[in-house]
Amino acid sequence: MAQKLSLNLPSADDLFSSQEEREDAQREKVVDLPISEIDDFPDHPYPVEMDEEMQNTVESVKAYGVHTPALVRPKEDGRYEMVSGHRRKMASTLAGLDTMPCIVRQMSHDEATIIMVDSNLQREKIPPSSKAKAYKMKLEAMKRQGQRTDLTSTPLEQKLDRKYSVEIVGEKSGDSREQVRRYIRLTELIPEILKMVDTGKIAMRPAVELSYLPAEQQKSLLDTMEAEDCTPSHAQSIKLRQFSQEGRLDENVVLSIMQEEKPNQKEQFKIPREKISRFFAPGTPTQKIEDTIIKALELWKQRERNRDTR
Incomplete structure (x- = not known):
């Protein structure tokens, strides 16, 4: 029986394009995409609010446009999924723009999740609920990528570059391993x-x-x-x-x-220190002053009791 001969032939694109064109096609470019074709990241944990900061961003976009391109990934249906830039997208919409500059990057959902979480952790005001959900999403994405992220048994966690996975999750925002655990517990x-x-x-x-x-x-x-x-x-x-x-x-x-x-x-009862300082030597510890006052009151109470029985 004759064996099939497998030939690794170049594609038509490779045959009729130059090396420079092929390399250029691999580079990430900034392109203007219709905002209507960009979907928000599924279960995006960071709320995009119409606050004073957003109003300032809208005014800036109206005057100067969007300076920093958003990061999106292509979807199978031909649309795009926002990875980083949800606030810029809202500001662009409110500013009346139809398009916004974006970097289109091929990446998996888990890769996009990690980038989405990390790109927002440097914000000054993040509600605990948002950070909790973001940390959990990143940890689950890391787990699906093959990294052990057992939260209940620390000795069993796989160390990555001598760091525990929960440490890696929180290092972008400076949170410790235990703090990351606490945040993730909030999702319950x-x-x-x-x-x-x-x-x-x-x-x-x-x-x-x-x-x-x-x-x-x-x-x-x-x-x-x-x-x-x-x-x-x-x-x-x-x-x-x-x-x-x-x-x-x-x-x-x-x-x-x-x-x-x-x-x-x-209810607490406090005596101004200046009212009792003359009864104690300078530098007398507060606890000793308190004990002395209690003892004096007990002696006074005993004396009053003895006087009543005469």
Whole structure:
């Protein structure tokens, strides 16, 4: 049986184009693309808001155009997907432009995800919810590219260039490995509680503890927070998580924990130091002053008690 002869023949394009033309075709160019043909990145984690900064950007685009080209990748349907430049796209649209300068780059979805996340991490104001979603998207993209990203068992994480994958995720913004873990935990919060983290009503540390509660228990907690007009402290959040893990967290327990007095809610009595400084030698430690006052009050109370029994 005759074997087929396989010939690596050049394509028609290679036959009828020069080396310079072929090299030029491989180079990335800045081209003006119709804005209507550019789709936003799927599940883009960074909100594009109509704030004062955006208004300034719109005015700049109207006056000078878009200076920095956006980065897009071609889609199979002939359209383009925005990788970096969502704010410039909105500004261009609001400025009345039909096209914007873009660099078209061939890349996979995972490669685009990593670039999209990194290109936005240097922004000054990023809501915790956006950073949480972005970190998770990047970590998952790295995992699909074959990098071990086990978040629950640190010793098993594969080291890349002597760095853990979660360190690589956060290094663009300067966040530590543990901080990246905390941000990713926020993605387990229900939207209503996550929004409270964005607005500063709930701090990061208690929010991370609350992220371990199942969604139904988070909803129960949300109802209690709204009814009692309060938010959990870090200590209360730890207690809520412990009761949940023990299978003992219900509506009554949630209410009981949330009604506990927080340390910063306890009434404190303060005496101006200048009023008592004459009773103590200069440089006397505050704790010693406090102990001496308590002891003096106990002696006074004992004397009053003895006087009443005479």
